[in-house]
Amino acid sequence: MLARRLRLRAALVLMGLSVPLAGAAEGAAVTPAAFAHCLDELSAQGPAHQVSASVFHAYTRDLSPDDSVLAALDRQPEFSTPIWDYLSGLVDAERVADGRAALRQWQAPLAAIERRYGVDPATVVAVWGVESNFGRQRGSRPLLRSLATLSCAGRRQAFFRGELFATLRILQHGDIAPEQLTGSWAGAFGQTQFMPSTFERIAVDFDGDGRRDLVGSAVDALASTAHYLARSGWQRGESWGLPARLPAGYQPPVSGRRDTRSLGFWRRQGLRALSGAGLPAGDQSAALLQPAGPEGPAFLVFRNFNAIYSYNASISYTLAIALLSDRLRGLPAPTLAWPTDDPGTSRAERREIQQRLLDLGYPLGAADGMIGDKTREAIQAEQRKRGLPADGRAGQRILQRLRMSSPAASTTSVAGGAGAVSK
Template identity: 60%
Template structure:
């Protein structure tokens, strides 16, 4: 797809300042390059979510936006299908995102993210550009941490100048010195200090804004690197403590909230408050001197067992009365 649509992608990059590999990586992750749009009628899905569930106000706004898209004639009604939650098209825009950021790149008078690949690719680049993407700046890169380096208190939002990271002993994963970048970067260790570590710039935040999950952002960033010819991560991912599904992350948040941690919404998205609670619990439960914010099966199982032990016993059932 990168080569098939090279002329369009080159023009998109010139107009919006986002490179072809990044745009195509979003396309690949979101719809397998146009093969998986979702089969739900968007109006029906959004109408249902407008009346049921905990985010009715949000989905009501998306429903009205979908109706406006149909009214303007950008997409035929029978073609407006997508995910159960309302995202649609090659790169899975929500209707209100479409209204703000979709572009008519092919010049046919319609902003069609379903049947026009040029419109979809250009709209994706426009999204990233408006999210703060800086042309020529890498999203980040894998690094090697010095022996005994503490990751406590670190995170992608806590950026420091590259010179500071050099002074702390960090190097590229292949052992090379850190690049001379005039941009601050934050340290991200999604699998804990024993797994791959990354210095990430504001361009990673632009990818992250597409779907607020570090694993999602890293998938797109890494796929873009592979499309440019780079190799796989150098540090292997830890296998002794598997990660969590979305449902398990929600369960973990419930257990953390039950212990008195203020983590915000129980949504399965592990933000800064959830990570802080995880660090506190890992320190308490496992005696880690510099606990990280990784959520794994070990922590979930331990908190489950604690909650079970703390639960009050059920009163014995009353004997039936003979009549």
């Protein structure tokens, strides 16, 4: 799934269909006239999708296209951001602390959810934390406008048309009020960012109020997430996997999420846990992942890793959930040696970078930890001044240079702010 997303769920990643619209070329802006014509065509298809003509008209008559969602279609951070940057912002001290607080606050319903679906609380809360920062950042784009635009222009129109009709059926059924249906540019919504068609199939009313409410009910959202993972093959009581240590000079005969071997095979190959301990007991199937290549960290992953992967088909995303869940269980943060000389920064460190740039006179607005174009441009300017590669990354190298030579950042501004959008 995706929110925020800035990402599409597994179904979107796998779906490559496109239904071209006359007058709206792939990747181009859709004109108001072409958009209106497209909606007329879609209205005629409503009955075949169990959407009445009156409902379709009531919710689409005032829509206008949003061309910005077309630009976002090919910019999913799970696939365009270095994994060390992606993980450093998602699995940081703030999110671990907030996740542990959520485990305490929602202990009783999470225990009931685990009894029903077999998914442990730490994993469910980790998804919540990565998807919407524990419900704080659910996306503000009106779903109908985004999905109607994506149904009428760009790639994957067949997929988005299905999601548009699913959204209209949700409104027709009355589970969620129209003003609450806001979310990511791609249509994911709610505290754990379900696509509308996934909502229809998977969402549950766990709090018993008669509505499946993933927006206003944390309990419904958490239970629905556990239901999704259970339906995706989650194995009760099993781990997602572990960071692994490879023998010196080792060249694995197989690698990749789909290329599994038994744990016994990996033991015979000399693999151990990153801590140096032996691999877990048993002989379940495991795959070896090296997401940054042979010079980076390695992970042995089990069936539950694939269940998380089905939520959003990205190795970076799945590792963020997995590593955050381990931290929420009380495991120490593993020392992962990524193949970079400029490691990523936490959200607090990104806010510090922004505040120090503000103190230098750059007009960034708020130090909120969200690295947008203005922040990247300011970083590039400072990198050029300091003889650094001008890549615009908010990494450790520019942070350390700013600490050495810029005025001290305001501690209030550095510590404040909501943080970067997860996902």
